[in-house]
Amino acid sequence: MNRSELIIQIIALATLTIACVLVWVVTTEVFHVEGEILSVPMGIDSGSDLIDRLYSMIPLLCVAMLLSIAFAFYIEEWLSETTWYYRIINQQISILANIPSLIYGILVICIFLFQVKEFLNFTLVLAIVFLVVPVIIRTTQSAIRGVDLSVREAAYALGANRWQVITDHVFPRAFPKITGGIFTVISRVLAIAALLIIVCELRTSIIQDVSSYEISSDVFVLISLALLSCVLSSFLQINRNS
Amino acid sequence: MENKIEISDLKVYYGDKQALNGISLDVYPNEILGIIGPAQSGKTTLLKVINRTLEFTQDFSVEGSVKLDGVDIYSIGDVHALRRRIGMVLPLPVGLPLSIYDNVAFAPRTSGLRDKAELDVIVERCLTQAALWDEVKDRLDSLGTKLSGGQQQRLTIARALSHQPEILCLDEFSIAVDPITTMRIEDVLKDLKNEMTILLVTNLVQQAKRLANRTAFMLNGDLIEIDDTDVIFSENPAEKSTYDYVNGNFG
Numbered sequence: 001m002n003r004s005e006l007i008i009q010i011i012a013l014a015t016l017t018i019a020c021v022l023v024w025v026v027t028t029e030v031f032h033v034e035g036e037i038l039s040v041p042m043g044i045d046s047g048s049d050l051i052d053r054l055y056s057m058i059p060l061l062c063v064a065m066l067l068s069i070a071f072a073f074y075i076e077e078w079l080s081e082t083t084w085y086y087r088i089i090n091q092q093i094s095i096l097a098n099i100p101s102l103i104y105g106i107l108v109i110c111i112f113l114f115q116v117k118e119f120l121n122f123t124l125v126l127a128i129v130f131l132v133v134p135v136i137i138r139t140t141q142s143a144i145r146g147v148d149l150s151v152r153e154a155a156y157a158l159g160a161n162r163w164q165v166i167t168d169h170v171f172p173r174a175f176p177k178i179t180g181g182i183f184t185v186i187s188r189v190l191a192i193a194a195l196l197i198i199v200c201e202l203r204t205s206i207i208q209d210v211s212s213y214e215i216s217s218d219v220f221v222l223i224s225l226a227l228l229s230c231v232l233s234s235f236l237q238i239n240r241n242s
Numbered sequence: 243m244e245n246k247i248e249i250s251d252l253k254v255y256y257g258d259k260q261a262l263n264g265i266s267l268d269v270y271p272n273e274i275l276g277i278i279g280p281a282q283s284g285k286t287t288l289l290k291v292i293n294r295t296l297e298f299t300q301d302f303s304v305e306g307s308v309k310l311d312g313v314d315i316y317s318i319g320d321v322h323a324l325r326r327r328i329g330m331v332l333p334l335p336v337g338l339p340l341s342i343y344d345n346v347a348f349a350p351r352t353s354g355l356r357d358k359a360e361l362d363v364i365v366e367r368c369l370t371q372a373a374l375w376d377e378v379k380d381r382l383d384s385l386g387t388k389l390s391g392g393q394q395q396r397l398t399i400a401r402a403l404s405h406q407p408e409i410l411c412l413d414e415f416s417i418a419v420d421p422i423t424t425m426r427i428e429d430v431l432k433d434l435k436n437e438m439t440i441l442l443v444t445n446l447v448q449q450a451k452r453l454a455n456r457t458a459f460m461l462n463g464d465l466i467e468i469d470d471t472d473v474i475f476s477e478n479p480a481e482k483s484t485y486d487y488v489n490g491n492f493g
Contacts, residue, residue, distance in 0.1 A: 082300065153295055154336040154398070158349040159326030159405060168348070173339055 012091040064132045072140035096134035101188040104130050105195045132185050139181025143174035180236030183229040190226035194219045246271045246439045252306035261287045263463045274440040276454030278447050283460040285443040289411045293328040329402030333414040335394035343382040349405040372400035373426045392419045411441045447488050451475050459484045
């Protein structure tokens with residue numbers, strides 16, 4: 001391992017450590033103010049309110065996905081793999097993409113619900129960005145790398161420029177796997193949404209009576225949709241010869 | 243008569259490893275230049291330098307000069323225009339994931355040709371030249387990758403011809419092709435010689451003997467000898483290693 005490699009590893013580890021400390025501090029803070037949690041006004045009273053807000057996030061979700069795909073193409077096709085910033089970006093994206101989505105859910109609840117004490121749309125925006133962007137970038141990257149070098153060479157040898165090679169050959173070949181990545185992300189988002197709805201509804205029902213709480217049908221719908229998109233995504237990401 | 247390609251003191255390094263140790267050779271217009279030599283002798287590298295696809299390899303460096311019609315190819319700004327002047331056929335067929343028609347029409351389209359009638363003419367001409375037209379004329383819309391290995395290789399030849407290159411580089415084209423098809427392609431190459439210059443890299447020394455006007459023998463990144471094919475394959479070429487290789491004593 002050479003020196004630059006070592007520095008990159010250290011930076012990656014440092015970010016991870018900072019993230020861990022942040023989570024730890026926030027969660028202990030929250031447990032500390034446990035008594036207050038239930039009386040904090042959230043601005044959201046039921047799960048269906050939350051679902052309405054989630055609907056309003058769909059355009060954002062689409063934009064985030066498109067930008068991530070574009071960014072993945074940029075770093076794979078334009079940045080040289082030997083540069084230090086390529087490796088740092090890669091390392092960071094890997095770390096972010098591997099964090100379980102539950103962590104993001106907890107972070108949303110902890111930081112914003114209880115610390116900011118108001119359920120802002122900004123909360124959802126941030127959660128969606130962290131959930132969506134790294135995973136889409138990662139799957140798009142691996143889809144692009146899965147395209148044979150020989151296909152590129154053949155296309156370049158015919159005089160195509162970089163843009164033509166990407167639009168005519170790399171993108172069509174990578175497309176099934178990119179769609180697979182999109183479904184992975186959709187399933188992550190739906191699962192977290194289901195979790196948030198349960199939290200919201202539990203909160204209101206605890207105040208009244210815990211035993212009267214029933215999981216709403218919205219949650220079941222979200223969870224089954226999440227499972228469905230999981231299956232779809234693994235189906236799409238299976239290696240197939242075109 | 244001016245030389246088509248002039249290569250002088252060409253050195254190529256992959257990282258620390260030197261792949262070509264200072265090669266100088268000239269290619270005449272409208273000839274078939276056979277390039278023979280065992281594996282690792284730098285034949286493919288030479289072709290990749292000429293059409294500048296070596297640039298996709300990490301960590302390479304090139305010294306010396308390669309001139310195409312008197313112009314140094316590394317001073318040409320538009321590398322895509324350069325590559326359109328050079329047709330390249332790789333050892334294993336690379337079917338672009340497109341229909342047969344689109345495979346051949348790809349290069350003309352990249353240079354901006356959109357007229358369907360003109361494209362039809364080009365596709366038919368190239369497929370005919372590559373001895374494939376009769377087999378595929380009824381199914382031009384099916385996927386190029388669904389053809390058999392030999393057919394795919396002829397498709398790549400048709401594709402390489404589609405932008406009417408001045409130079410055609412063939413890199414061991416007959417590896418994936420059966421002998422009968424190979425003979426048919428060789429006949430095609432003899433005709434094509436009138437229109438373009440052909441660089442034929444081959445592992446089959448007999449193929450170079452059948453086709454080439456002149457033959458170059460390369461070994462471990464050195465150009466050992468270049469001369470008329472008759473001389474190379476005669477009893478007394480200038481270098482003994484040439485004689486040994488051609489007659490199967492090594493390699």
